[in-house]
Amino acid sequence: xxxxxxxxxxxxxxxxxxxxTCTFSGFSLTTSGMCVSWIRQAPGKAPEWLARIxxxxxxxxxxxxxxxxxxxxxxxxxxVVLTMTNMDPVDTATYxxxxxxxxxxRDYGLDVWGQGTTVTVSS
Amino acid sequence: DIQMTQSPSxxxxxxxxxxxxxxxxxxxxxxxxxxxxxxxxKAPKLLIYAASSLQSGVPSRxxxxxxxxxxxxxxxxxxxxxxxxYYCQQSYSTPRTFGQGxxxxxx
Numbered sequence: 001x002x003x004x005x006x007x008x009x010x011x012x013x014x015x016x017x018x019x020x021t022c023t024f025s026g027f028s029l030t031t032s033g034m035c036v037s038w039i040r041q042a043p044g045k046a047p048e049w050l051a052r053i054x055x056x057x058x059x060x061x062x063x064x065x066x067x068x069x070x071x072x073x074x075x076x077x078x079x080v081v082l083t084m085t086n087m088d089p090v091d092t093a094t095y096x097x098x099x100x101x102x103x104x105x106r107d108y109g110l111d112v113w114g115q116g117t118t119v120t121v122s123s
Numbered sequence: 124d125i126q127m128t129q130s131p132s133x134x135x136x137x138x139x140x141x142x143x144x145x146x147x148x149x150x151x152x153x154x155x156x157x158x159x160x161x162x163x164x165k166a167p168k169l170l171i172y173a174a175s176s177l178q179s180g181v182p183s184r185x186x187x188x189x190x191x192x193x194x195x196x197x198x199x200x201x202x203x204x205x206x207x208x209y210y211c212q213q214s215y216s217t218p219r220t221f222g223q224g225x226x227x228x229x230x
Contacts, residue, residue: 037219046210047159047167049219060217063124096166100214107214109157109172116166 002026004036004097004114011120012087018119022080022097029055029075035100036080037110038071040093048093052100053080089121125149125213129222135230142198144225146211151191155215158187158196161224162207170209171196201227 008020020038027034037052051071052060061069070083080097094116101108126149136142146156154174159167169178171187174194184199198205206229211222 046224047212047221049212049221052217052219062218098166106173107155107157109169109178109214110159110167110212111169111172111178113166113168 002099002112004099004112006095006097006114006117008095008117008119010118011122013123014088014121016087018082018084018087018091020082020084020095020097020117020119022082022114024078024080024097024099027099028078029053029073029080031055033101033103035102036073037098037100038080038082038095039098039110040091040095041116042090042093045093047096050084050095051082054102087121092119092121094118124218125152125216125220127211127213127220127222129209129211129225131225132223133226133228135228136201137230138201138203140201140230142201142205142227144196144209144211144227146189146194146196146222148192148194148213148215152213152215154190155213156187156189156194157212157214158185159210159212160205160207161210167210172214198227 004024035054038050041047053071068085096116098110098113128147156174158171161167175187208226
């Protein structure tokens with residue numbers, strides 16, 4: 001059974017750096033085709049894709065946020081970490097991590113999601 | 124970035140109705156299109172991947188079609204548990220982008 005769980009602070013102050021951890025089980029990020037993405041969703045808004053890290057260490061970022069984001073993985077701990085610098089109240093959202101599979105040149109979507117962690121940015 | 128536009132933004136329907144939601148990409152994305160269902164307070168759930176492939180465990184009343192720039196999600200007979208918000212997402216290129224959502228409400 002594949003599961004993912006997000007963890008991190010519920011409240012951060014403006015200008016601070018946010019660090020979120022996605023801890024997963026049921027698959028390995030050393031397996032070809034496995035990837036973990038971060039997505040956020042502000043209240044009442046559509047999901048916004050933030051970043052992805054792949055089994056082969058490739059990293060991908062949102063165009064508008066790439067200067068503020070860093071994604072990394074620790075395969076021994078089955079964790080993916082996202083850092084976002086210079087937090088602002090507009091970054092208040094629920095942050096999700098999700099698995100993405102890429103097999104035989106086919107994308108299988110974000111097939112398993114964590115429950116999400118809500119982050120509020122306020123002084 | 125590829126822009127995804129859904130229509131309608133919301134709709135009202137009755138149990139048993141056939142419902143169709145449309146998603147248009149700002150440029151051709153082949154069949155790299157996924158559909159998700161989201162209920163309040165929950166994470167999105169994958170329904171359809173690669174435009175028309177049904178995710179394991181998803182009822183067969185859900186179907187997807189299309190390629191290039193125009194895509195459709197169809198619910199053949201709306202059930203009470205289907206009242207939710209639906210999002211399309213392109214997986215053709217990064218950054219991945221989502222549509223703005225279609226809220227399906229009870230008439």
